[in-house]
Amino acid sequence: MAAKDGPRPPCAACKYQRRRCWPGCTLAPYFPAEKPKMFKNAHRLYGVCNMTRMLRRLRDDQKDDAMKSVIYESDLRQRFPVYGCLGIIRQLQEQLKRYQDELYHVNSLLAAIKLQGQSRNHQWRNQSPGRGVPKKLASQCKQECDADADVHTVDIVDDKH
Numbered sequence: 001m002a003a004k005d006g007p008r009p010p011c012a013a014c015k016y017q018r019r020r021c022w023p024g025c026t027l028a029p030y031f032p033a034e035k036p037k038m039f040k041n042a043h044r045l046y047g048v049c050n051m052t053r054m055l056r057r058l059r060d061d062q063k064d065d066a067m068k069s070v071i072y073e074s075d076l077r078q079r080f081p082v083y084g085c086l087g088i089i090r091q092l093q094e095q096l097k098r099y100q101d102e103l104y105h106v107n108s109l110l111a112a113i114k115l116q117g118q119s120r121n122h123q124w125r126n127q128s129p130g131r132g133v134p135k136k137l138a139s140q141c142k143q144e145c146d147a148d149a150d151v152h153t154v155d156i157v158d159d160k161h
């Protein structure tokens with residue numbers, strides 16, 4: 001910011017209107033002197049009176065966002081005289097729709113792959129050989145081992161006596 005009493009370079013709005021930019025100029029924070037084109041665009045679309053009236057009505061915490069919106073909209077209107085912001089909004093909506101479709105396809109593909117994986121896993125479990133057999137083998141083996149152990153125990157006992 002410029003010094004209080006020194007000569008202050010006018011903001012783009014005051015320069016355009018050829019008036020002195022007083023300290024506390026409502027448009028100075030949004031239209032610096034080095035961006036006259038930005039002010040011209042906003043002035044063409046809204047006009048100085050409308051912008052100052054809007055700024056007076058808004059709360060302090062809303063002013064920056066409102067002016068960002070005004071400047072963005074004015075710049076786009078200057079670049080795209082027919083559609084302005086609407087052109088960008090449509091582009092973004094189309095892009096969003098494309099991404100949503102893509103996401104839908106990817107999710108369906110994932111669901112199909114999961115389903116295929118589950119059915120393969122199920123088939124493998126059902127076809128897996130010897131699921132019940134190891135129990136039988138284990139019980140047979142245990143019986144044989146227990147019998148052997150008894151014999152050995154008896155033998156050992158017999159040796160001691």
Ligand SMILES: [Zn+2]
Nearest residue numbers: 011014021025
């Ligand atoms: Zn000013």
